[in-house]
Amino acid sequence: MPIVIEKLTYTYQSGSVNAFTALKDIDLTIKDGEFVGLIGHTGSGKSTLIQQLNGLMQPTSGRVIVDGYDMSDKKQRAKGRSLVGMVFQYPDYQLFDETVYKDISFGPRNMKLDNDEIDRRVREAMRLVGLDFDEFAEKSPFELSGGEKRRTALAGIIAMYPKYLVLDEPMAGLDPAGRRAVLEMIDGFRSQLGCAVVMVSHSMDDIARSAEKVVVLRDGRIFTCGTPQEIFSLADELYEMGLEPPFAARMASDLRRRGLLLPHGIYTNEALAAALAEYKGGRGNA
Amino acid sequence: MLSVRNVSFSYDNGSRALNDVSLDIDRGEFVCIVGHNGSGKSTLAKMFNGLLLPTEGSVTVDGMDTADDEKMLDIRRLVGIVFQNPDNQIVTTVVREDVAFGPENLGVPPDIMAVRVDEALKAVGMESYAESAPHMLSGGQKQRIAIAGMLAMEPQVLILDEATAMLDPMGRRDILNIVRELNKQKGITVVMITQYMEEAVGTDRMIVMNDGSIVMEGTPAKVFARGDELRAIGLDVPPAVELRELLKQMDVADCGDAMTLQELSASICRSLLKN
Amino acid sequence: MLKDITLGQYFPADSVVHRLDPRTKLVLLIMYIVAVFIVKDIWVFGLVLGFMLFMTAMSKVPLNYVLKAIKPMRLLLPLMFLLNLFMIRTGDTIVSWRFITITTGGVRQALFIVLRLIALVTGASLLTLTTTPVSLTEGLERLLSPLKIIKFPAHELAMMMTIALRFIPTLLEEADKIMKAQLARGADLESGNIFKRAKAMLPILIPLFVNSFRRAEELALAMESRCYHGGEGRTRLKVLKFGWRDLWAILIMAALIAAVVILQSNLDIDGYIIGLLRPLWTRSA
Numbered sequence: 001m002p003i004v005i006e007k008l009t010y011t012y013q014s015g016s017v018n019a020f021t022a023l024k025d026i027d028l029t030i031k032d033g034e035f036v037g038l039i040g041h042t043g044s045g046k047s048t049l050i051q052q053l054n055g056l057m058q059p060t061s062g063r064v065i066v067d068g069y070d071m072s073d074k075k076q077r078a079k080g081r082s083l084v085g086m087v088f089q090y091p092d093y094q095l096f097d098e099t100v101y102k103d104i105s106f107g108p109r110n111m112k113l114d115n116d117e118i119d120r121r122v123r124e125a126m127r128l129v130g131l132d133f134d135e136f137a138e139k140s141p142f143e144l145s146g147g148e149k150r151r152t153a154l155a156g157i158i159a160m161y162p163k164y165l166v167l168d169e170p171m172a173g174l175d176p177a178g179r180r181a182v183l184e185m186i187d188g189f190r191s192q193l194g195c196a197v198v199m200v201s202h203s204m205d206d207i208a209r210s211a212e213k214v215v216v217l218r219d220g221r222i223f224t225c226g227t228p229q230e231i232f233s234l235a236d237e238l239y240e241m242g243l244e245p246p247f248a249a250r251m252a253s254d255l256r257r258r259g260l261l262l263p264h265g266i267y268t269n270e271a272l273a274a275a276l277a278e279y280k281g282g283r284g285n286a
Numbered sequence: 287m288l289s290v291r292n293v294s295f296s297y298d299n300g301s302r303a304l305n306d307v308s309l310d311i312d313r314g315e316f317v318c319i320v321g322h323n324g325s326g327k328s329t330l331a332k333m334f335n336g337l338l339l340p341t342e343g344s345v346t347v348d349g350m351d352t353a354d355d356e357k358m359l360d361i362r363r364l365v366g367i368v369f370q371n372p373d374n375q376i377v378t379t380v381v382r383e384d385v386a387f388g389p390e391n392l393g394v395p396p397d398i399m400a401v402r403v404d405e406a407l408k409a410v411g412m413e414s415y416a417e418s419a420p421h422m423l424s425g426g427q428k429q430r431i432a433i434a435g436m437l438a439m440e441p442q443v444l445i446l447d448e449a450t451a452m453l454d455p456m457g458r459r460d461i462l463n464i465v466r467e468l469n470k471q472k473g474i475t476v477v478m479i480t481q482y483m484e485e486a487v488g489t490d491r492m493i494v495m496n497d498g499s500i501v502m503e504g505t506p507a508k509v510f511a512r513g514d515e516l517r518a519i520g521l522d523v524p525p526a527v528e529l530r531e532l533l534k535q536m537d538v539a540d541c542g543d544a545m546t547l548q549e550l551s552a553s554i555c556r557s558l559l560k561n
Numbered sequence: 562m563l564k565d566i567t568l569g570q571y572f573p574a575d576s577v578v579h580r581l582d583p584r585t586k587l588v589l590l591i592m593y594i595v596a597v598f599i600v601k602d603i604w605v606f607g608l609v610l611g612f613m614l615f616m617t618a619m620s621k622v623p624l625n626y627v628l629k630a631i632k633p634m635r636l637l638l639p640l641m642f643l644l645n646l647f648m649i650r651t652g653d654t655i656v657s658w659r660f661i662t663i664t665t666g667g668v669r670q671a672l673f674i675v676l677r678l679i680a681l682v683t684g685a686s687l688l689t690l691t692t693t694p695v696s697l698t699e700g701l702e703r704l705l706s707p708l709k710i711i712k713f714p715a716h717e718l719a720m721m722m723t724i725a726l727r728f729i730p731t732l733l734e735e736a737d738k739i740m741k742a743q744l745a746r747g748a749d750l751e752s753g754n755i756f757k758r759a760k761a762m763l764p765i766l767i768p769l770f771v772n773s774f775r776r777a778e779e780l781a782l783a784m785e786s787r788c789y790h791g792g793e794g795r796t797r798l799k800v801l802k803f804g805w806r807d808l809w810a811i812l813i814m815a816a817l818i819a820a821v822v823i824l825q826s827n828l829d830i831d832g833y834i835i836g837l838l839r840p841l842w843t844r845s846a
Binding site for chain 1: 370448498520533554558559
């Protein structure tokens with residue numbers, strides 16, 4: 001069963017003079033196992049939207065249904081929330097316990113699992129994020145490097161075996177190697193745990209790699225939603241909005257403007273290079 | 287302007303962050319220092335204004351040794367530094383007063399200070415926020431205020447210690463444009479520490495750090511020509527360079543040392559459309 | 562959003578009172594407190610509260626904003642009133658029924674305490690309504706700066722207040738984010754007894770503390786980089802200047818104190834009123 005968002009509107013401090021509508025009329029479905037990329041500039045409402053997904057905030061009007069559980073209902077919310085794992089931007093918001101092991105087991109313990117199951121899950125989660133059990137399990141999370149902290153934070157959510165994994169800017173502040181590593185980890189979770197992924201990112205290059213569906217938010221509304229091919233053909237428009245569309249998409253659009261006839265739907269450097277090779281070959285044959 | 291001589295540095299816990307680093311930065315230069323997390327680049331940044339002092343070797347600013355306590359204020363006035371977290375460098379509750387914080391510490395007379403503060407705010411395009419509360423601003427705006435806070439001290443060098451790392455693309459573009467402008471118009475020496483390779487494009491010189499040492503140095507064109515070496519130490523090349531490499535490999539086009547979208551696009555068209 | 566919280570209770574308006582130098586306002590508050598404490602007769606409170614109303618009118622702050630300050634004392638005030646009413650037995654007895662005795666002295670003392678509290682609280686409230694926390698801090702620093710001679714850390718104190726004001730909204734926002742991150746991991750903050758709940762707060766308090774320490778460290782570096790080296794040789798962007806209106810305000814306040822002193826030692830209106838009312842209870846008793 002999917003996450004279904006129907007006519008979702010959310011207003012901060014609704015009814016007061018400071019009332020501010022952050023989300024307007026959002027309709028969106030997140031299917032089982034799907035990889036959804038969520039894009040929007042600061043203030044577009046994307047943080048608000050992902051907090052609706054696990055009931056940290058409730059709609060002012062409209063509904064959020066997670067696998068049949070209505071997130072506006074207090075009792076159903078607890079059940080729905082346990083299906084949605086949420087990773088916030090900075091691991092520092094999350095890490096608190098004495099050891100990495102205890103910290104990762106916080107979620108599973110809250111789920112009232114038995115000790116053997118908790119131990120099994122913590123080990124599995126650490127393996128999936130690439131933290132060596134013997135080396136890290138007994139370390140304090142506060143003495144880890146930035147990258148290791150992020151892995152620990154991710155493991156803390158993964159150990160809850162979420163059916164939907166929501167990630168808020170998981171690559172912010174990482175160096176290129178760190179970014180690649182996180183992306184590979186996320187692919188790993190999907191293939192090994194079969195969870196759906198909703199990833200918020202400024203960098204569309206990161207989203208372009210794995211997303212099946214891309215949602216662009218603007219001023220609290222869905223500006224556009226579709227496959228990466230469809231979305232990234234709007235590269236120039238997205239760039240003007242203050243976003244960072246994949247380089248290859250902007251490049252392709254610039255080349256077209258200069259008179260090079262390239263097919264649409266190119267958004268990776270590999271695809272662009274291949275298309276240019278074909279163009280050259282085609283012209284050579286002609 | 288800045289001179290680093292055989293500097294090594296170890297933290298109290300014994301970990302060695304810098305290893306025999308030597309480096310000179312000339313007046314008016316725009317230098318970019320890249321390296322993965324933990325390569326020592328931020329440690330180096332804190333050497334430039336004496337926040338950290340070398341365990342071995344010396345750092346001098348305009349001839350003044352950072353180890354000389356007497357010169358500390360002069361050095362810090364000359365070398366402004368903007369840090370990564372926008373929230374943790376704004377001290378007061380009103381933008382205008384925060385920009386004045388540096389000049390206040392230097393004992394600048396109030397009437398001169400007011401002029402400098404307003405000019406600094408104008409230079410970063412934040413004059414209309416002079417009376418705002420900093421916590422209501424976006425990350426990019428906060429970093430602009432931080433830069434203005436440095437400009438009000440009339441520095442000759444501006445260090446950006448991963449100042450764009452926590453910003454969104456829009457905020458990043460703004461900061462880069464402002465810094466370029468300051469370098470070109472006011473001749474301020476800029477040292478930019480970053481892990482975004484695209485930001486190095488257009489700078490005068492690139493310095494690549496790995497494990498506390500300088501491993502590559504040269505114009506961005508020269509450094510990015512060594513893409514495989516960069517990738518081997520956890521870095522990357524800008525996307526335009528990556529595409530350029532692919533095109534060369536596949537024998538589609540040789541685009542020389544194009545590093546930006548515009549350059550590469552023009553170059554591809556030259557080789558594919560004309561002949 | 563938490564971001565929008567306003568600190569203190571500053572009421573923005575353009576008035577004579579708002580424009581007074583913060584130092585003047587602090588001095589005025591001290592003089593006002595002196596005036597309130599030297600009052601001995603109830604009727605003189607009429608004068609003091611009248612002055613309060615006059616200042617409120619001058620400040621353009623709506624009266625109910627000033628009166629809001631009394632709200633937190635809505636339990637304390639009646640309690641104080643009743644305690645004094647029943648406990649104090651001086652002067653004539655008005656009512657005497659079983660163990661309850663009410664005397665003229667009791668009534669007087671009860672009214673006296675309540676009026677004094679109201680006068681004090683509304684006065685302090687008018688100060689914070691018309692002065693931003695920033696200029697209040699500034700005024701405090703400069704008023705206290707002569708005490709630097711006896712090593713009183715006036716500048717350090719003001720710097721700490723400024724930084725606290727700057728970071729409270731940031732920390733509140735952060736606390737909100739941490740709470741959400743832990744709720745998302747199934748943290749239960751609502752059930753259980755008080756000890757259980759206190760323990761359940763640890764996953765929120767620990768990250769908050771750790772982050773605050775890191776913030777403090779980074780802020781210290783940033784301040785050092787901006788040549789901060791204590792209050793010595795520091796100038797300020799904003800120059801505070803005493804004007805004519807500050808002098809006038811202080812003269813008016815001095816006149817109030819003088820009026821209180823002179824009137825209450827020469828006019829015994831309280832005694833006169835009690836004398837007028839005396840037939841009411843002497844007859845019934």
